[in-house]
Amino acid sequence: xxxxxxxxRWLRQNPAGNYARALALGxxxxxxxxxxxxxxxxxxxxxxxxxxxxxxxxxxAWVPQxxxxxxxxxxxxxxAAELVDDLKEYA
Numbered sequence: 001x002x003x004x005x006x007x008x009r010w011l012r013q014n015p016a017g018n019y020a021r022a023l024a025l026g027x028x029x030x031x032x033x034x035x036x037x038x039x040x041x042x043x044x045x046x047x048x049x050x051x052x053x054x055x056x057x058x059x060x061a062w063v064p065q066x067x068x069x070x071x072x073x074x075x076x077x078x079x080a081a082e083l084v085d086d087l088k089e090y091a
Contacts, residue, residue: 001028001029001030001051001055001057001060002022002027002028002030003030003032003037003040003047003050003051003080004029004030004031004032004037005031005032005037006031006032006033006036007019007029007031010058028055030051030054030055032042036050046059046063047062
């Protein structure tokens with residue numbers, strides 16, 4: 001199961017890119033409202049209850065999406081620094 005923010009209608013109707021590939025590989029999406037997604041990140045107990053209800057699973061590996069993860073902080077900072085350097089020539 002892949003807990004995510006709502007997928008835009010245009011993408012649901014015309015799957016493309018990573019979304020299309022995930023579906024082709026059998027990913028089962030659990031779209032959440034933005035507030036519920038944030039709560040999923042912040043509250044492990046609420047997340048566990050949600051996944052138990054939705055997917056019937058009791059043990060999961062939780063990997064937050066993109067920069068929502070503290071583990072991504074260093075990589076995001078590095079990308080931001082690269083952008084600053086790259087954009088200097090346009091200033």
